[in-house]
Amino acid sequence: MPPEDPDLIEMGWGKAPVKVKEEEEKKPGTETTPVLPKPAEQGYNHRKAAMALLRLRRNQNRMDKLPEALRNLLDTDDDAARKLLKDHGGNVDQMIEAANHMVFKETAEVDTETTTPLTEFQVLQMYGPTKGAEVIKEKKERGETVEDKNLAGNILYLVANDKLELSNKSGQRHEWSKGTDNRAPTQAPSSSSGSTPTPAPATPATNTQPEAPKVDEAKPKPKPNKKPKAMTATTPVDRAESLCNEVLKCKTEASKLSTQLKSLSYADQLVKDLEKYIVKFDSLYCDIRKLIQQKINEERPYIVHVKSFVELQKSFQDVKASASAMARGVKAKASAKKGAKKTTSPGEQAA
Known part of the structure; x- marks a missing residue:
């Protein structure tokens, strides 16, 4: 299995399958289903199971070594304990292994009740x-x-x-x-009812009456609770749409910087580099869009393009930084010239 790529994981791609607890216990060359109990031995009936449980309860050392859930079962429910032992053909070790498996499953169910899968x-x-x-x-x-x-x-x-x-x-x-x-601005106009100072004593009396209905009218209506965006289920096609938007964003940035620097004679090489990235981002966008149009809902066909985007984006950052710095310098010079023209007085211009 190839190692996980942190860049892909950070973007929501390249998930490596995680083994379940039962699968981690498997080793090469062993049986594929070691947890499943063997069929009960013929002739092992309810009476033999009850006798075996009686001997097990008398052996305190053995009881102390049992899992807590199984020990509680033996102490509280005879019928369930006898049935469990009978299903495993009287094999106590298999019964303990099955009890551990049941405890693991029960814990997993409790976790799903207090958590939400994302x-x-x-x-x-x-x-x-x-x-x-x-x-x-x-x-x-x-x-x-x-x-x-x-x-x-x-x-x-x-x-x-x-x-x-x-x-x-x-x-x-x-x-x-x-x-x-x-609601705050609704109370401000009430104070500007007149321009002369004489009606000032009357204004507080007139303002106290309409204030109550204005506050009630401006009271916001309760809005329905919006579910967090993280709760919406995503598929490879949905993530591919987001990836297309990121590719377009990078292409737009490269195109904008190229347009700003084309008028500069000393930025020819930088403009050429930006034009190359525009073509690469455009080609990558078309490749991803073709898979989306074919409604391919698997990660594997998209992973190659995701890796290409990660590498392309990393190399684009250096060119983007240089072009952005140069564009800021051009804007600073233009604003300085504009400010210098404004500071000159009409008398100086006439002279």
């Missing part, structure tokens, strides 16, 4: 490129991932619900602050 793209949107990559790495190391049932081979990351609730509440506070700011 894609890598959603995590990066929520935390940003740098912190989002750290969160993804920690989630992989802790095993806080689940399989995406909508897309084979894709995984989702379990993010705590309190993080999503906090984002939603901050959005509500932002909306409320916008509403309260809009």
